[in-house]
Amino acid sequence: MGQGDTGRWISPHRLGRSGHQRIRLDPSNAELLGCRLGERTYLFKKYDSDARRQIDGEALDALVGWRTGLPAGQRRRLDAGAAWPHFGVGSPDQPQGVLVPYADPEFLMPNPTGPGLVPRTLGWLVPPSADQPRPRRRPVPLRTKLSVLAEVIDTVLWFHDHDVVVNDVQFENVLFSTQGHGTYFVDCDSMVVAGRIVSPPAAPAYLNEVVRASPGPSRATDFAKIAWLAVWVVLDQPDLLEIPNRLRSGLAGMLRADVAEFLLAAHSAADFGPAHTDRWRRLVREWRRPESSSGAGPGGRSGPPLPGERPGWASPALLDTVLDRLDQAHRVIVGPAADRGVPPACPVAPDQRNLR
Structure with a gap:
């Protein structure tokens, strides 16, 4: 061709x-x-x-x-x-x-170690590992974590409904919004359309370790990885390769026993079918952040600050809007957010996980 x-x-x-x-x-x-x-x-x-x-x-x-x-x-x-x-x-x-x-600026956050903005990946929902240079952050409320995870699951379900397997589901490949509504997937050339694989999978070692014996990318492997991400995020322990009984009990206490049991069973990437898809859809409805009483809707939220937000400070998206209006008022021709120093949404995280 x-x-x-x-x-x-x-x-x-x-x-x-x-x-x-x-x-x-x-x-x-x-x-x-x-x-x-x-x-x-x-x-x-x-x-x-x-x-x-x-x-x-x-x-x-x-x-x-x-x-x-x-x-x-x-x-x-x-x-x-x-x-x-x-x-x-x-x-x-x-x-x-x-x-x-x-990416839209709403998926970026102030760089905690220098000037400019960086992608707000799912990695910012959990503490860094001991060997990672990323600065520690304040604990993220469970309600916020579940809301972000609901958006991740909802997007993956949308892809599945269109015969696309996400394949490389990992912390570094999903950005989330300052508003707590919506996610942005990157590294999309690793996705699988109608069963056609662009290149050999290059999942991080820690995901290959926990999602074993898979014949290839599938809806089941997508959700096996999401199940692990959910457990790591909820427990605030991204280094886990096995889940001891004490943490299983803790997970059940935080999420309800039936939800914890479902996530732990989904790790195996086996016996996946329509019933499992329906269960994931129910989790989206249960975990998604309700609209605030002010009627903020999908573009707004209430509750504690997300990683990268500073109380009393404008969000990157708002600052970008202000810059646009100032530029227009002064008849200055400028490029999109990327040309004003906003870094790209790229499949590289503020930290690279080495969980071995």
Whole structure:
């Protein structure tokens, strides 16, 4: 298949620089480059030579094309919740990478160790491991954790309803909103559309350790990983590779015995079926944060601050809106949030987990 056959592939020569530095995705096999295509700003996820040899270009072409084939309303839903590739770079025969959008500023947070903003990944819901450089944070209320997990589950269910397996479900690949409503999935070229795998799975060692003996990515393995994430987040213990009886009892006390039993059973990635899907949907309804009495709705929330929020300080999303209005008032031509120093939503966390 040639480069111009589908309209979904862009020559790298058409990409302009947007002024961003290179971001190496470690331990991934790619780097991120800020770029422009016409008037749009993207991140060019550029595969290294090893990755290019392993990429199934036809599967990647189908993955990019899946988005364009969605009805407009469903495509807006996808774009609001995932950095799905808009274009391939190169050709299906010689894929060099993909162009992905930047995350909305609501999924970013002030950098606790320096200037600027960083992605608010699920990793910020749990304490860092002893060997991680990330600063410690205040404990996150259980109600907030469950609300975020409900949004993660809801998005994964949406993908499953559209015959997409998320595959690489992990702390670093999901961002959550300052408002506590909504999540943003990154590293979407690792997802599996209609059973077609773009490249060999590259799950972190700790997930390979706990989700064993899986024949390949499936809805069951997605939810086995979510079950582990939920246990780690609820118990505030991301280093667990086994769950002793005392912690099982603690989990039951925090979530109800039937919910704890369901999560622990889901770890095995076996015996998955419609009944399990319905149970996950019920968890979304039970855990999702109710609307505040002020009627804030999906865009607002009440309750304790989330990681990265400072009481009395404007959220990144609000600051970005103010900047936009000031720019318009002074007739200053500016780029999107990415061009004002907002870092990209990328599959690299403030910390890289090594749970072995």
